[in-house]
Amino acid sequence: MKRIAFDEETIARRVQQLGRDISTAYPDGDLLVLGLLKGSFIFLSDLVRQIERPLHVDFLVASSYGDATVSSGNVKLVYDPNTSLEGKHILLVEDIVDSGRTLQKLMDLLAERKPRSLAICALLNKNIATELHHPVRFTGFDAPHEFLVGYGLDHAEDFRHLPYVASLE
Numbered sequence: 001m002k003r004i005a006f007d008e009e010t011i012a013r014r015v016q017q018l019g020r021d022i023s024t025a026y027p028d029g030d031l032l033v034l035g036l037l038k039g040s041f042i043f044l045s046d047l048v049r050q051i052e053r054p055l056h057v058d059f060l061v062a063s064s065y066g067d068a069t070v071s072s073g074n075v076k077l078v079y080d081p082n083t084s085l086e087g088k089h090i091l092l093v094e095d096i097v098d099s100g101r102t103l104q105k106l107m108d109l110l111a112e113r114k115p116r117s118l119a120i121c122a123l124l125n126k127n128i129a130t131e132l133h134h135p136v137r138f139t140g141f142d143a144p145h146e147f148l149v150g151y152g153l154d155h156a157e158d159f160r161h162l163p164y165v166a167s168l169e
């Protein structure tokens with residue numbers, strides 16, 4: 001571990017504000033919060049408790065295939081919610097936006113299901129996502145260009161449980 005990038009208190013305060021922003025951004029209609037597993041699981045569970053309007057929660061599990069070492073941009077859904085997305089506000093929740101490749105493919109896939117709206121909420125954004133052609137509507141923090149772990153983010157499945165976000169040596 002090199003240093004703590006975002007501590008527990010800082011995250012809690014930001015997540016509370018995001019919850020308020022999301023509550024006012026969706027004054028009406030059905031809201032489905034879709035968490036992208038596994039990385040978003042802690043962020044999503046804290047976030048939905050700060051949203052003061054009715055909503056449903058579901059999850060997506062995406063897997064990249066093709067090239068084994070580099071994210072190829074070919075994404076398939078390993079778990080796909082049963083719920084219909086048609087006519088609903090869909091908020092896709094991600095841990096961190098890096099190249100944006102995964103999110104771009106997912107957004108294209110989900111857009112085909114005719115949601116009323118489709119938006120991204122990411123805890124962290126490295127702001128280097130050249131492959132993402134959708135805006136990140138709700139961002140927790142601009143992330144430093146380091147490898148980050150904790151609060152859901154992993155390195156080889158380690159560190160997900162840390163209550164803060166830290167950079168790795």
Ligand code: IMP
Binds near residue numbers: 103
């Ligand atoms: P992208 O498709 O290149 O934007 O990659 C996004 C995914 O890569 C995230 O959902 C994370 O699982 C992973 N990732 C990217 N950067 C980091 C990092 O700094 N720490 C941990 N995981 C990361």
Ligand code: MG
Binds near residue numbers: 037039
């Ligand atoms: Mg991930």
